[in-house]
Amino acid sequence: MARRGRERARTRRIRIRRIRVAGLLVGIAAIAAVGYQLLGSSSSTASPSTDVVRSARPRAPRSARSEHPRALGEADGAVPAGTTVFDDAVPGVANLDPALLAALRRAAVDAARDGVELVVDSGWRSPAYQEHLLDEAVSKYGSEQEAAQWVATPDTSAHVSGHAVDIGPPAAAAWLSERGAGYGLCRIYGNEPWHYELRPEAVDRGCPLMYADPTHDPRMRQ
Incomplete structure (x- = not known):
């Protein structure tokens, strides 16, 4: 009976360890998912400004502009x-x-x-x-x-x-x-x-x- 009790206790400890490891893995996965979402959101926020910079029309040199800087x-x-x-x-x-x-x-x-x-x-x-x-x-x-x-x-x-x-x-x-x-x-x-x-x-x-x-x-x- 004593031996059987020790085996039950050992089996219980192994199950607890497995549960803890599983919980830890779940937590890590959740943290990784949040981080990925944050990274994705920051990238999507940055890309429009990059597009604006690329699409902005360059200023014409002063010599190419026909308007005068002051009234004549x-x-x-x-x-x-x-x-x-x-x-x-x-x-x-x-x-x-x-x-x-x-x-x-x-x-x-x-x-x-x-x-x-x-x-x-x-x-x-x-x-x-x-x-x-x-x-x-x-x-x-x-x-x-x-x-x-x-x-x-x-x-x-x-x-x-x-x-x-x-x-x-x-x-x-x-x-x-x-x-x-x-x-x-x-x-x-x-x-x-x-x-x-x-x-x-x-x-x-x-x-x-x-x-x-x-x-x-x-x-x-x-």
């Missing part, structure tokens, strides 16, 4: 309607080359005697304003090559240096076309009857032959 106005050469060659408060007039401006004012006084007013449609321009006008011309004409027939680059424009002026209205431009040489004021381009520059030698020799458009002007190829 009178300070850059924009001229209010009705501005004359005597409006010193307008930078587009005040910043013109002094010799050009003096010749324009002499011509304007004589034109007024004939009932004609010389209006400045455009005079001096800042490089930023010239670039803006060039961008607009490219959009209008469809290419830089076509735009070059009408608008120069900031590096080559006589407006930026203060050595060119656009005169209006058409009657004033026509008056200056006929009489401008006497003041040293000459049309430069055949396609721009409003564009005038100072050529002092024209007073004695007359104005030089016009270029068909700015693309034929050697100054534009610098």
Whole structure:
């Protein structure tokens, strides 16, 4: 009887150990499952942000953007309607080359005697304003090559240096076309009857032959 009792006790201890081991394995499995779920949830949370980074559009370089960093106005050469060659408060007039401006004012006084007013449609321009006008011309004409027939680059424009002026209205431009040489004021381009520059030698020799458009002007190829 004693031996049988010891065997029963031993069998009971083995069963208890097996139960404990089974319970321990179950616990380990549960912990592993929780950990896997946490890892999976963290991965799914991270992946959308990675997709956003990959799908984000790269910023265009500054040179590729057509917009300007600030508003362009009178300070850059924009001229209010009705501005004359005597409006010193307008930078587009005040910043013109002094010799050009003096010749324009002499011509304007004589034109007024004939009932004609010389209006400045455009005079001096800042490089930023010239670039803006060039961008607009490219959009209008469809290419830089076509735009070059009408608008120069900031590096080559006589407006930026203060050595060119656009005169209006058409009657004033026509008056200056006929009489401008006497003041040293000459049309430069055949396609721009409003564009005038100072050529002092024209007073004695007359104005030089016009270029068909700015693309034929050697100054534009610098």
